[in-house]
Amino acid sequence: MKRKDLIKIARLTTVSIAAAISLLPVFFIVFNSFMSVFEAEMRYTAIINPYTMLGVTDEFMHYKDMSFLPQVITLSGYRTVLLEDPTYYRYIWNSIILAVPMVLGQLAVAPIAAYGFERLRNRHKDKLFILYIFTMLLPMQALLVPHFITARALGIDGSYLAIILPAVFSPFGVFLIRQQMKGFNKNLIEAASLDGANSFRVFSSIVFPNIKPAITALIVLAFAEAWNVVDQAVVFIRNDYEMPMSVFLSEVAAGDVGAIFAASTVFMFPAILVFIYGQDNMADGLGYTGLR
Amino acid sequence: MSTLKKYLPRNRIWLFLLPSFIGMLIFFFIPAFVSLYHSLTFGGSFVWLRNFQNTLENFVFRLAVNNTMLFIALSVPLNMIIAFLLAALLEGLKQKKFFLVLFMLPLVIPSGSVVFFWQSLFADNGYINRILLLNGYDTVLWFASDWALPIAILVFIFKNIGFSLVLFVTGYQFIPKEYYEIARIDGASSFQIFRTVTAVYMMPTTFLVFMMSIINSFRIFREIYLLLGRYPNRSVFMLQHFMNNQFAAANMQTLSTTATLLSFAIMLLAIVCYTLQRRLTDSYS
Numbered sequence: 419m420k421r422k423d424l425i426k427i428a429r430l431t432t433v434s435i436a437a438a439i440s441l442l443p444v445f446f447i448v449f450n451s452f453m454s455v456f457e458a459e460m461r462y463t464a465i466i467n468p469y470t471m472l473g474v475t476d477e478f479m480h481y482k483d484m485s486f487l488p489q490v491i492t493l494s495g496y497r498t499v500l501l502e503d504p505t506y507y508r509y510i511w512n513s514i515i516l517a518v519p520m521v522l523g524q525l526a527v528a529p530i531a532a533y534g535f536e537r538l539r540n541r542h543k544d545k546l547f548i549l550y551i552f553t554m555l556l557p558m559q560a561l562l563v564p565h566f567i568t569a570r571a572l573g574i575d576g577s578y579l580a581i582i583l584p585a586v587f588s589p590f591g592v593f594l595i596r597q598q599m600k601g602f603n604k605n606l607i608e609a610a611s612l613d614g615a616n617s618f619r620v621f622s623s624i625v626f627p628n629i630k631p632a633i634t635a636l637i638v639l640a641f642a643e644a645w646n647v648v649d650q651a652v653v654f655i656r657n658d659y660e661m662p663m664s665v666f667l668s669e670v671a672a673g674d675v676g677a678i679f680a681a682s683t684v685f686m687f688p689a690i691l692v693f694i695y696g697q698d699n700m701a702d703g704l705g706y707t708g709l710r
Numbered sequence: 711m712s713t714l715k716k717y718l719p720r721n722r723i724w725l726f727l728l729p730s731f732i733g734m735l736i737f738f739f740i741p742a743f744v745s746l747y748h749s750l751t752f753g754g755s756f757v758w759l760r761n762f763q764n765t766l767e768n769f770v771f772r773l774a775v776n777n778t779m780l781f782i783a784l785s786v787p788l789n790m791i792i793a794f795l796l797a798a799l800l801e802g803l804k805q806k807k808f809f810l811v812l813f814m815l816p817l818v819i820p821s822g823s824v825v826f827f828w829q830s831l832f833a834d835n836g837y838i839n840r841i842l843l844l845n846g847y848d849t850v851l852w853f854a855s856d857w858a859l860p861i862a863i864l865v866f867i868f869k870n871i872g873f874s875l876v877l878f879v880t881g882y883q884f885i886p887k888e889y890y891e892i893a894r895i896d897g898a899s900s901f902q903i904f905r906t907v908t909a910v911y912m913m914p915t916t917f918l919v920f921m922m923s924i925i926n927s928f929r930i931f932r933e934i935y936l937l938l939g940r941y942p943n944r945s946v947f948m949l950q951h952f953m954n955n956q957f958a959a960a961n962m963q964t965l966s967t968t969a970t971l972l973s974f975a976i977m978l979l980a981i982v983c984y985t986l987q988r989r990l991t992d993s994y995s
Contacts, residue, residue: 432799443824481839534723535727568741645818667826698807
């Protein structure tokens with residue numbers, strides 16, 4: 419065998435191993451979702467009882483018998499989540515009515531704002547854009563304070579709007595899309611403007627179809643973020659039954675297991691679907707953020 | 711009206727910007743000023759920088775800042791090195807796109823579920839301790855010991871490798887490949903090629919990955935908090951723990967002051983990064 423082929427095989431092996439390691443948490447969750455709720459609870463509980471005392475224990479607790487494969491493969495976890503226990507539907511529904519407006523709102527605001535930034539001839543626009551970038555860089559904890567102040571002032575504290583609205587106006591999408599527009603052929607826009615097309619026409623028929631990669635990247639990342647909202651919900655939402663699934667799952671992690679694996683897998687599914695739909699365009703969309 | 715018109719741009723492009731601008735005003739800029747105001751007052755009276763002084767002298771705040779900086783200083787370079795090496799390995803592989811998808815997947819897993827995985831491994835009654843016990847060793851309280859920091863770094867790297875990797879891989883696509891040919895014909899060594907072509911063209915990407923990694927290192931707090939709790943081992947008591955506790959205590963002064971300090975620190979970092987990148991890129995080209 420040639421040396422070149424050997425190198426290629428070595429590369430492929432290394433990358434495959436790295437990928438397998440990085441996917442361990444995913445495998446763990448998905449494979450365990452085919453475990454019965456009872457088996458999961460007995461495996462991951464700390465409590466010593468007649469079922470767990472035969473496992474590894476000391477005088478205080480039972481040690482988790484972690485496994486990637488269930489003893490018996492069953493769909494009972496899924497039955498609990500999808501058919502028996504309506505609380506899961508409640509939480510997933512909460513996640514949907516939080517995440518969908520967050521993503522759609524960004525899609526309504528960000529592309530036209532990016533276009534505005536790109537075409538506006540005003541010497542202050544770049545200063546404003548730098549402010550956008552700064553805001554984008556700030557960690558959530560620093561932004562929670564301003565969001566909290568505004569939510570109080572507008573009286574939306576305690577409602578979903580307190581989480582949705584700041585996300586809608588998040589500057590990240592504007593940045594992402596404008597970076598891609600910079601690589602866009604300006605002559606085309608000039609030509610269309612000279613032909614008498616108004617700004618809205620130019621945007622909808624020339625610019626918009628050409629910024630698909632950035633928009634796709636925005637959809638994927640914004641959805642992943644919105645679907646996984648935890649801190650904002652804990653701060654702004656008072657009622658337990660209004661919490662999104664992401665918060666519920668994180669509370670389960672601290673408490674009893676139940677059907678967490680099946681629930682996690684069901685919950686992961688839409689995010690993975692959106693991700694797979696967007697993955698072709700996504701790399702291109704993100705790639706432009708590095709160019710100035 | 712006519713004077714106003716003079717200041718508005720001639721065309722109606724600014725209308726496109728308006729929704730976003732109003733939103734930014736209401737949810738970011740104006741409350742940021744209110745927050746700044748909070749950080750300069752105490753009980754309604756103006757105290758200049760007294761709050762800043764108090765916060766900076768606060769022992770817990772200092773601990774949190776030191777820990778956060780140490781966490782960033784360790785996790786961000788590690789994350790970048792691994793991502794860069796993986797990107798180099800992926801380059802030229804037919805299955806590049808397929809692997810990228812695999813590495814990106816951890817980004818979309820709900821935090822709660824990932825935390826459950828790490829907990830099953832490292833909890834006091836976790837799987838690792840079980841194995842230690844079965845083999846006759848003493849168990850380790852991973853979360854309560856100095857191991858908490860390496861574990862936090864591990865969790866961070868697992869989640870963020872994919873994002874940095876994609877940025878590196880796409881950055882690599884923008885390198886004009888002819889340059890490699892030219893350099894090779896001119897008889898440049900691999901190292902020279904790396905220094906004059908790869909390093910120069912990857913510079914903006916590298917800075918972008920650096921900046922994004924720092925932002926994401928603040929984001930991983932969600933997982934760290936769920937995993938290690940409200941009052942974790944001293945070595946992982948982060949700035950966000952400090953802020954969360956202030957939030958719970960509804961301490962507006964300290965909270966606003968910390969938020970302001972954090973914002974300034976990030977802005978400073980961004981400015982330094984940007985100028986440095988400009989200067990480095992210019993000096994090469």
